[in-house]
Structures are given as C-alpha cells and as structure tokens.
Amino acid sequence: DAGVIQSPRHEVTEMGQEVTLRCKPISGHDYLFWYRQTMMRGLELLIYFNNNVPIDDSGMPEDRFSAKMPNASFSTLKIQPSEPRDSAVYFCASVPGPKIPDTQYFGPGTRLTVL
C-alpha cells in the first residue's frame, strides 16, 4: 500500500486566494482526520470523518475553512479566502477502525505558505 497520499506537497499562494488541499487515505480505512501543525500551536485537529461523514469539526478555525469527503478514497480541505496566518503544514491521517482509538497513519503533509 502506498500509504496516505497528500497533494500538493508545497503550496505558495497570495492572501485572498482559494487553496484546496487533497488527501487520499489508505484503502479500507474508516476514519480520516485533518490536522494543522505550526510552531506556535503544535498539532491541532481540524476535523474528522467516519465513513465519509463529518463527525467533529469543532477544530475548524473559522468559516473560511471547509472540508469534504465525497467518497472513501478522497477528501479535500479548502481555505477561501486564505490569509497569512493560515501558513502551516496540513496533515491528513487515516485510521483503520472500526473502533477508535487506533493507530493514525499520517500522510507526508502539505506545506502551505500564504504571502
């Protein structure tokens, strides 16, 4: 298995632009998590899905952030409009399930820079 796949690996954009981050979880996994990592705040959970259904989005910082999981093999995290304070590394992680806690398998991350 190729593991969790994220794209792009690096994204540089200007303030106000829309940014879409993509994640392909490990096949057969029931859960998908989106995290943000910064030096100041560490690893923060943004949202997680179970069987493609959003379960908890309380970590999404504001309405500019949205996440979808249209099917079991694909999820997106969208920021519109982007701001410099959104600069961070964004990770998705998939979990086998059916129950949690269980090992979280992280992708390589997307490094986002908003100028």
Place this chain on the structure above:
Amino acid sequence: QQQVKQSPQSLIVQKGGISIINCAYENTAFDYFPWYQQFPGKGPALLIAIRPDVSEKKEGRFTISFNKSAKQFSLHIMDSQPGDSATYFCAVFNQGGKLIFGQGTELSVKP
C-alpha cells in the same frame, strides 16, 4: 485549554545514553496514550502506545511508563542512537474520538 503538558521542549543525549520525555495530562477520562515520532519533512508515525490498565510497555529500545495516580506517562529510549533524532509527541485520546497532542520534544542524539 492545554490538556497535555510535555517536557522538555528539547533534549540532547549522547549516543548510547537514555532519553526520557515526560507528559502530564489533566483529565482522568483519557484511555489511550500513544507516542508519535516525526522526522523532518515527514508526518508523525506511531511509535508505541499504552492503555491505563498497565503501568509499563516495552517495545525494543522504547518503553512507556505510566503512572495513573499522578496522571503522568513517559517515554524512555534506551541505548539512544543518532537515527532516533526526531521530534516526539505524546498524545491522549479523549472520548470524543480525538487525539490531543503535546507540544513535542526535539531529540538530538550526538554520535
């Protein structure tokens, strides 16, 4: 609201030495305590995890010690190697389905 406090922030150890990283948590409802290892440019990866019904778990050179009454758990790396140089995160799992991570410890093992 910080629920996991990790220390130290950084640690330098000589090759062959013991690395010790500590975490303290606030909520007794947590029931799963993993440690993740992260190399530069990579995502975190599970290293070892413990549940509160045991006080210690060992996997190779890595040991978790768990003190339920003190609400503390620690990671010990025996015979530390330069390849162990990475950032280590403790985490706790709450019943809402979330992993809450500590702030991380940057470990450097000198040859």
